[in-house]
Amino acid sequence: MYISTAKYHDGFVAKLIAENWVFNDNVVKGTSRLLLPMVVIVFNNGGVYGGDRRSPEEVTPLKDDPAPTTFIPGAAYHTLMEACGGKGYLVGTRGELKSGRSESFSTRKPAIINVIIDPFAGAESGRMQHKN
Numbered sequence: 001m002y003i004s005t006a007k008y009h010d011g012f013v014a015k016l017i018a019e020n021w022v023f024n025d026n027v028v029k030g031t032s033r034l035l036l037p038m039v040v041i042v043f044n045n046g047g048v049y050g051g052d053r054r055s056p057e058e059v060t061p062l063k064d065d066p067a068p069t070t071f072i073p074g075a076a077y078h079t080l081m082e083a084c085g086g087k088g089y090l091v092g093t094r095g096e097l098k099s100g101r102s103e104s105f106s107t108r109k110p111a112i113i114n115v116i117i118d119p120f121a122g123a124e125s126g127r128m129q130h131k132n
Contacts, residue, residue, distance in 0.1 A: 013038040032084035037108040078114040086110035
């Protein structure tokens, strides 16, 4: 599932997205190439649906395998924008988010703020973990 919302204000766009946005990284390339004043804020929970919600009994025989919902733990989405000439921010605390947001909004240049969130926060979409 791709969740996204964008807000346009005074010639500036702030885009809030879930981490599977990476499947559509044309946003990064186009924004950087055209130097559009846009900040993409990625909510990164380390995988699809969140953390590994399997019971210990389910995990034990497969302990060396990644969880079925793991996408790319520790994905450095902010480096995509840096590779394209924009600015990237990796944040894990409220203070870092505030600082990254203030700096990126004031420069009015392409940026990605990669917000690391708790992989167990929220609920799994559709409660499909037992099917994995």
